[in-house]
Amino acid sequence: MEADIPLRCLAYTSRSNQNWTDADLRELAERAGARNLALGITGRLLFAQGSFIQVLEGAALAPQDLYHRIRRDPRHADVTLLIDMRVGTRSYPSWGMELLTEHDLTPEQTSSVLSQVEKAAQEPAISWDSLLGSIRKLEAGRPATAVNTTPRQSRADVTLDRLLAAARSVLLRDGLTDASMKAVAAEANVSLNTAYRYFSSTEQIVGLMVHRWQTSRIANFAGRLAELRVDNEAQLAGEIADNVSQQYLSNDLIPLRIRLVALRDYHRIAYAELWAFAGLVVQTLERNGLTSADPTRQERIAMALAGIAAQAKMAALHAPDQLHGTRFRDDMASTLTRAMRGAEPAPGA
Ligand SMILES: Cc1cc2nc3c(=O)[nH]c(=O)nc-3n(C[C@H](O)[C@H](O)[C@H](O)COP(=O)(O)O)c2cc1C
Missing domain, CATH: 1.10.357 (Tetracycline Repressor; domain 2)
Structure with missing residues (x-):
């Protein structure tokens, strides 16, 4: 589809400067996805052991422009460019900035992410070793109990979907003005605190x-x-x-x-x-x-x-x-x- 348009793929790694909850990360990825859509940028964001690895792909200079903006973000530091190369096709053609946290990093998912990224690497002058090394380091540093965190992550996704479905029923029943987070939480069968960890309002x-x-x-x-x-x-x-x-x-x-x-x-x-x-x-x-x-x-x-x-x-x-x-x-x-x-x-x- 985009064969005639020069595409670039850029990847960097950075260290987080704050404690990110799952909800913070999800919000970051949702916002990034919405903004990236306007720039025609797709990619993936990995977060594990306090490190980010992000892949940005898009036409012409769009990924670089975005990278320079993200670099200045005070919520992370030690931003290191790993790859900046021309590619023939996108590895992540779906819009949005899909987030993977260490909870998701089962060996199969990790290798699938890597192979997708690898597909984009069609030029020799890439510091693939650095990227692979970074991800391996994250994997190696993963606590042994991390295996048990996979269900936790999927539970978070299940809760999010459950809240969305509950909100839909409540909105239909009560209308937006009368719909409350309390009603949504009750409908979803989760505590109000849990609901607020995901959303601050029904409008959101x-x-x-x-x-x-x-x-x-x-x-x-x-x-x-x-x-x-x-x-x-x-x-x-x-x-x-x-x-x-x-x-x-x-x-x-x-x-x-x-x-x-x-x-x-x-x-x-x-x-x-x-x-x-x-x-x-x-x-x-x-x-x-x-x-x-x-x-x-x-x-x-x-x-x-x-x-x-x-x-x-x-x-x-x-x-x-x-x-x-x-x-x-x-x-x-x-x-x-x-x-x-x-x-x-x-x-x-
Ligand atoms: C690790 C990390 C990844 C980010 N990825 C993106 C991204 O893909 N797209 C985006 O628009 N903003 C991303 N941001 C947020 C930007 O740094 C910035 O806050 C946002 O674009 C708003 O920019 P502005 O303050 O210049 O308006 C990211 C921030 C961090 C810490």
Whole structure:
């Protein structure tokens, strides 16, 4: 999908400067994942024995720019660059910054992480030994009881999923204004303290629901774009317009009562997505031979996407039937087609 775009893979290790709880780490990874989406960056974050190892991959200089920002973060120190190289494909094509802690480091998972990272290493000038050495050191320093911590980690994931499911039921039953963390904890059958270790408010839970929903949706659609053969911009625009309509009509992960709340915050959350998504659209155009010299094409597409998403949101809130109509879909598609054609004059203009 990204064969024509120079991709770089960067990895570093650092020492933590503070005590990270599982919840802190999860929050770091969730935020990093959301921000990285906007930069088209994917990767993985490992944390074990007080050390971080992070792999960042993305187009052109994006990984380096991010690396220089992360370096300055006072929550860690001794930041050491291990790899900075050009790669042909991403090793972690799913959006988000998946977190692995030492609880996850069963030998199989570790070797799978390593082999995925290794796949990215297609150039000889890499300090692979350092990376492998660092991970081995973590493994070697792992307390013997660490084997028992694997269930603990999966328990944390189970609790998180249970809280999300409980929140969904409570939100549906009580509505957002009346939903309380106490009710969510009771529904999930966990203590209130436990619930607060994961989330500070029901709003935050809705935020995570929406974010998970959006990232899985964009990942699915990105997969479809990668396969898509189109003859012209309008055809691609039509596909996207259909997807936008469906997404706003979709009742699967965000049922109506929550959807109204989710949509209120939708743009704050979705904003980060638009740039990355516009990048995927540009790649799809180029892969289909629909090239353009317009350097602002990605910006134009991102802005057009923001515009049509805002229209779709208003329709979803006030006149959902419009979303089924072809007129609405055709309007969205033609706005997008114009943006895709960039500086080139519209036909007949
Ligand atoms: C170990 C570690 C890894 C991080 N990874 C990322 C990341 O992948 N993406 C990201 O946006 N921020 C990441 N951050 C957070 C950034 O350092 C920074 O706090 C965040 O991007 C906000 O930047 P700003 O304060 O300049 O707005 C990471 C921080 C640490 C300590």
